[in-house]
Amino acid sequence: MAKSPEPQKKSKRPSFKRETYRADETIFDEGDRGEYAYLVKEGRVEIRVGSRGDNPQIIAVLKKGDILGEMALLDDRPRMATAIAKEPTKLVAISKKEFSSRLTDLDPSMRRVITVLVQRVRDVTEEFMRGKN
Secondary structure, rough: OOOOOOOOOOOOOOEEEEEOOOOOOEEEEOOOOOEEEEEEEEOOOOEEOOOOOOOOEEEEEEEEOOOOOHHHHHHHHOOOEEEOOOOOEEOOOEEHHHHHHHOOOOOOOHHHHHHHHEEEHHHHHHHHHHHOO
């Protein structure tokens, strides 16, 4: 007699946190420690650099499906920009702890490639901003 299949175990991975922001509400500030990356589910998010100075620059406006805050999860450096909801916005927050847990499942070579790519993006952004001032 054939053995019936065992029930599949449910994943023990936690679900991601959902957050809601009002128009013009700050999600995070440039220089903050990065504890979350966010997936935009609804709304628009403006990304600004130099918000603490005399000449802040809008570098992007993100919409549904876009991701923000991801670099701080990979390299433990402060946020490079300020993120502000430009209309009522719903986000899915991915914690640094959960992200790191999932990242450890990757091949070490792939983790290294991701780390190098993040550093290059930071370097280019910083160089760009020095040229703007």
